[in-house]
Amino acid sequence: MRGRRLTAPAGAASRRLLADVAGLVSVSAFYVVVSVVLAGLWRAATAHGPVAGYTGRELTWYIVTAEAATCAINPRLIEEIGDDVVSGAVTVEMLRPAAVGGVRLAVETGRALTRLAVLLPVGAVIGWTAVGPPPDATGALLAVPALALAVAVNVAMQHAVAGISFWLRDTRAAWFLYQKLVFILGGMLLPLEVLPDVLRHVASALPFAAMAYVPARTAAGHVAPGLLLVQAGWLVVFVVAALAVFGAGERRLQEVGT
Amino acid sequence: MSTARVLRTALADAVARRSAFWAQIGVMILNDLAWVAFWLLFFHAVPGVRGWDARRVLLLYAVLTTAAGLALGLTSNCRRIPQLVSGGALDDILTLPVAPLRHLLVRRVDPVNLGDGLFGVVLFAVTGHPTPARIAGYVAGSLLGAALLASFLVLTGSLVFVTGRGETSSLAMNAILLLASYPVDVFSGATKALLYTAVPAAFVAGVPAGLIDRPGLPVALALVGATGTFAVLGGGAFTLGLRRYTSGSSWRSH
Secondary structure, eight states, rough: HHHHHHHEEEEEEEEHHHHHHHHHHHHHHHHHHHHHHHHHHHHHHTTTTBTTTOHHHHHHHHHHHHHHHHHHHHHHHHHHHHHHHEEEEEEHTTTSSSOOOHHHHHHHHHHHHHHHHHHHHHHHHHHHHHHHHHHHHHHHHHHHHHHHHHHHHHHHHHHHTTTTTHHHHHTTTTHHHHHHHHHHOOOSSOOGGSSSSSHHHHHHHSSSGGGTTTHHHHHHHHTTTHHHHHHHHHHHHHHHHHHHHHHHHHHHHHHHOO | OOOHHHHHHHHHHHSHHHHHHHHHHHHHHHHHHHHHHHHHHHHHHHHTTTTBBHHHHHHHHHHHHHHHHHIIIGGGGGHHHHHHTTTOOOOHHHHHHHHHHHHHHSSSSOOHHHHHHHHHHHHHHHHSOOOOHHHHHHHHHHHHHHHHHHHHHHHHHHTTHHHHHHHHHHHHHHHHHHTTTOOGGGGOOOHHHHTTOOOOOOOOIHHHHHHHSSSSHHHHHHHHHHHHOOOOOOOHHHHHHHTTTTTOOOOOOO
16 A cells, blocks of 8 residues: 555656657757767767777767666756745645655656656667667666666655755755766766776765766676666665655654744 | 846846855856866866867867856846747737847846856966957857857747747757857767757857967858848747737736
8 A cells, every 4th residue: 555655656757757748859859969969079089999998889878878867867856846845835745645755756766767768769779870789788788777776866866965955945056066966976978987096986986876877887888787786775875865854854844834 | 228228127136136146156157167077087088089179178168158158147038938938928028119039138137147157257267378369259259159049049939939839949958058068070970060050059169269269251250140140030030929929818827
């Protein structure tokens, strides 16, 4: 029963998203543009040989996968959750017989996974057309669960961060900074191996790498199944954190109001 | 009310909430620093790409942020035409004795994007090796790039008068800004041709930045011509679209 309280809104959110064909076309078109541009840049960069251990073909699949992981997410999620908390909209959700944080996590994960399911075949066509099949079949297969985990970790962490708006009231700037951390330290724009040693070690220890770098490196043929376990670990951490922050925030709203 | 006075009022309104104004500018500067970090890291790993190195890309980025800051900051409604049209917000403008498009464009100033412009100026001052000739090229190039960007956004935003939807405009803005932020020589064939025609991203930053390094009359004339063409197309599309605008009876609650 409790599971259904979460799967039902997630399924409904997914169906609503699929019904918005224009929105999906728009997301897919942006994904195509950004993937083609970045993959083109990296292919040009590898014209005289591999960069940081990646060939042009590997980097093309790297970029196509990393972009799918980030384009599947609503980039302004932190801001929108913060607005709902500040405007009091979240208090209406507290009337439901389910934890607000849990339902929101389920809904956003459902949406993001649906977008990902739409972007995956588009990305496969881009990669295949540009450089042929993925460098490694095992890597390509493992990249699918890695992408799903990447999206789930990203959604959970954004909820954990956005929950701070129960206390700070203004998280509008946070989404912008969060996004840039995923861009650089998450390996969305460039593989972590390109970073200077110190920065690479820092980035490897942070959760952002689980959101783009892990599935992208896997799809590029550098298979390390242990990285998926790292993603699973971060997922547990941020789901627990998000539920705890939202739980505490709900109690605060009940005690002191909006 | 003159266009300059409307712009002054919009600026005063944006600056009135002083802490929010500076916070938004600061956020945009941090965003731009992240992109500069990306390019420095990229060229740390790759010595050069088709004749482009870190210095040339930073010059391109200085022009792009300045042009985008001017277009999306001072004439920020150029990106909001679909929302304004579908929300019926043109009604009150059409009752005024002013040129609707010009008034609409300067009526709102966006502090976030002013941060972009400020960043571009500082980036050029620090990395652009400013000399009087280069400063003149940077100012002229940025102004033309801004005018072209705003015109392109008005043109694509005016499609809402026909289609009734704003997704195309949003996609067009993201696409032109994204494409303008990369060295144009990365692209080839049909994609490169597209950047000089239908989605004129090359003229927003790449061509003006090239003119700062290597001034030349034919390229400068091409830039002026492209800007003029898109200004005419944008203004014409908006004016034609106004004939179809019929939202006077829409219900709103604000």
